[in-house]
Amino acid sequence: xxxxxxxxxxxxxxxxxxxxxxxxxxxxxxxxxxxxxxxxxxxxxxxxxxxxxxxxxxxxxxxxxxxxxxxxxxxxxxxxxxxxxxxxxxxxxxxxxxxxxxxxxxxxxxxxxxxxxxxxxxxxxxxxxxxxxxxxxxxxxxxxxxxxxxxxxxxxxxxxxxxxxxxxxxxxxxxxxxxxxxxxxxxxxxxxxxxxxxxxxxxxxxxxxxxxxxxxxxxxxxxxxxxxxxxxxxxxxxxxxxxxxxxxxxxxxxxxxxxxxxxxxxxxxxxxxxxxxxxxxxxxxxxxxxxxxxxxxxxxxxxxxxxxxxxxxxxxxxxxxxxxxxxxxxxxxxxxxxxxxxxxxxxxxxxxxxxxxxxxxxxxxxxxxxxxxxxxxxxxxxxxxxxxxxxxxxxxxxxxxxxxxxxxxxxxxxxxxxxxxxxxxxxxxxxxxxxxxxxxxxxxxxxxxxxxxxxxxxxxxxxxxxx
Amino acid sequence: xxxxxxxxxxxxxxxxxxxxxxxxxxxxxxxxxxxxxxxxxxxxxxxxxxxxxxxxxxxxxxxxxxxxxxxxxxxxxxxxxxxxxxxxxxxxxxxxxxxxxxxxxxxxxxxxxxxxxxxxxxxxxxxxxxxxxxxxxxxxxxxxxxxxxxxxxxxxxxxxxxxxxxxxxxxxxxxxxxxxxxxxxxxxxxxxxxxxxxxxx
Ligand code: SF4
Numbered sequence: 139x140x141x142x143x144x145x146x147x148x149x150x151x152x153x154x155x156x157x158x159x160x161x162x163x164x165x166x167x168x169x170x171x172x173x174x175x176x177x178x179x180x181x182x183x184x185x186x187x188x189x190x191x192x193x194x195x196x197x198x199x200x201x202x203x204x205x206x207x208x209x210x211x212x213x214x215x216x217x218x219x220x221x222x223x224x225x226x227x228x229x230x231x232x233x234x235x236x237x238x239x240x241x242x243x244x245x246x247x248x249x250x251x252x253x254x255x256x257x258x259x260x261x262x263x264x265x266x267x268x269x270x271x272x273x274x275x276x277x278x279x280x281x282x283x284x285x286x287x288x289x290x291x292x293x294x295x296x297x298x299x300x301x302x303x304x305x306x307x308x309x310x311x312x313x314x315x316x317x318x319x320x321x322x323x324x325x326x327x328x329x330x331x332x333x334x335x336x337x338x339x340x341x342x343x344x345x346x347x348x349x350x351x352x353x354x355x356x357x358x359x360x361x362x363x364x365x366x367x368x369x370x371x372x373x374x375x376x377x378x379x380x381x382x383x384x385x386x387x388x389x390x391x392x393x394x395x396x397x398x399x400x401x402x403x404x405x406x407x408x409x410x411x412x413x414x415x416x417x418x419x420x421x422x423x424x425x426x427x428x429x430x431x432x433x434x435x436x437x438x439x440x441x442x443x444x445x446x447x448x449x450x451x452x453x454x455x456x457x458x459x460x461x462x463x464x465x466x467x468x469x470x471x472x473x474x475x476x477x478x479x480x481x482x483x484x485x486x487x488x489x490x491x492x493x494x495x496x497x498x499x500x501x502x503x504x505x506x507x508x509x510x511x512x513x514x515x516x517x518x519x520x521x522x523x524x525x526x527x528x529x530x531x532x533x534x535x536x537x538x539x540x541x542x543x544x545x546x547x548x549x550x551x552x553x554x555x556x557x558x559x560x561x562x563x564x565x566x567x568x569x570x571x572x573x574x575x576x577x578x579x580x581x582x583x584x585x586x587x588x589x590x591x592x593x594x595x596x597x598x599x600x601x602x603x604x605x
Numbered sequence: 606x607x608x609x610x611x612x613x614x615x616x617x618x619x620x621x622x623x624x625x626x627x628x629x630x631x632x633x634x635x636x637x638x639x640x641x642x643x644x645x646x647x648x649x650x651x652x653x654x655x656x657x658x659x660x661x662x663x664x665x666x667x668x669x670x671x672x673x674x675x676x677x678x679x680x681x682x683x684x685x686x687x688x689x690x691x692x693x694x695x696x697x698x699x700x701x702x703x704x705x706x707x708x709x710x711x712x713x714x715x716x717x718x719x720x721x722x723x724x725x726x727x728x729x730x731x732x733x734x735x736x737x738x739x740x741x742x743x744x745x746x747x748x749x750x751x752x753x754x755x756x757x758x759x760x761x762x763x764x765x766x767x768x769x770x771x772x773x774x775x776x777x778x779x780x781x782x783x784x785x786x787x788x789x790x791x792x793x794x795x796x797x798x799x800x801x802x803x804x805x806x
Contacts, residue, residue: 154795161770177638219636270687286689288718335681391805454622571627
């Protein structure tokens, strides 16, 4: 047998049909659904008198536009259009008999946090969701990617997706990370290196010592942003850490099935001499705590750097950088660490898990914020409960942070959590696009520890100076 | 789905690189539960000021491009989220095809599901078409899917690649789900085997 990559292995195990022209039907093991990209898909099913083929493999949770303030179980406390979308999901989940975590359930949260937390996401699976950050689940060695609403409908009706195989790309992070450097710095640095289109046409497998050393949560942070590098999906081969994380979760296999699953999961790694279409290697020691300065996730620099000049770029990027500098109101040559911040947002499917909150709280302990407002939005109700139990919530509130309920919140600002025009935010989310966090809002992406440091000083700050 | 065979129309130039889905359709318009009516909000934040008035400089607000059916765009068009609202908004505005050197994958996929043809051409070709589009409404381009050719207003031709299955679906306005359901027997037998091999799924 010819040597295979992890992606090849998962692909082969899910190939339900291959046409002569190479168009494939890939079988889908888990379909995650949220309120924003699914209403039209369920409506399409109804109109065509179709049904959900595998309701037991379909899991829904409202997250994108739910408020993160108390009282949200009452639709009167949502904007009218949000309430309509949430009510539509309630009804669709019930009508089609799919698994559902309503806002009133403590297990509710961001779909990409809930899936792994509940053990829905397992190694070797195919996982899709009408959301680009489905890449997150790749941390388990699952082939996971975002799809559009037409494809959501296709998966609901057929439990398959029409696909062509992507190419294989290896991103190796060798050696150890320096203190103060996190999974977020890895994933942002990779995008800084490859650009936002560098992964287009590929599935990325992240490997190397620095990746192995990450916790499962750190690995989720890395895979989460594979999409920002343009890749269809990001993958990390499962290992003992993966198995330990999965074991005992509500929907993880038990007893004899656990043994059978483990036997297969242990084969899920790229073969020694597998073929790679593209390889990128970065030394872990070379990665610094980074921030973004512009309006694309590729606009990333070490916190010790200066704001770049537009003409330091090539081609179409010159115009884009010029536009970004104007939008962000930055001057070339200005030190990144001199940029003043109005707001801090800690949360999202990139960095809304318990370890992220611990890292931020560690920096904030006994300190006060020096920004106008700061909020923590835990990724799920269970993360929130855990943080309260560990005393993290107290650290945040004593520092001056708002302690919110779970959801996407200011990551995409579909709910009332938005930036005002010109407001500048240090955010742990994944996109710094124009208007992403509110029209005219300015976003700098960074790790939770860096965001906490910015909250304390009121400026973009090198967290290593506070350690 | 509307068929795509041949389109002759006005092309609007949008040379900016990395035009993301938040620019194409900002999130406040994702709260709809319908697929239609998003055209007025296409490129909302670039197209209207804070008071909702049109920004005259924005390309689609210029008289010569208001009826554009084709966009010529900078690289990595459609990056960002999976929102199908982006092609819905383009389609609702009247855009039938987008030409660029590269597209983000999910957006590229979503176009085909909505009767929009995304065309990848090399930089030199996009440069020529961008210049052509800058000439305004007299410069009508033709996109011929059957022969896989874009023709500029001066008659210069550029051939492009497109996946044969997608071309077939687009030219015939076919519904993917219907096609896949014809293969239900293959899915059934795959599912039975997979359940045996991986019962924990
Ligand atoms: S947290 Fe942000 S990126 Fe993640 S699913 Fe929600 S909106 Fe998307």
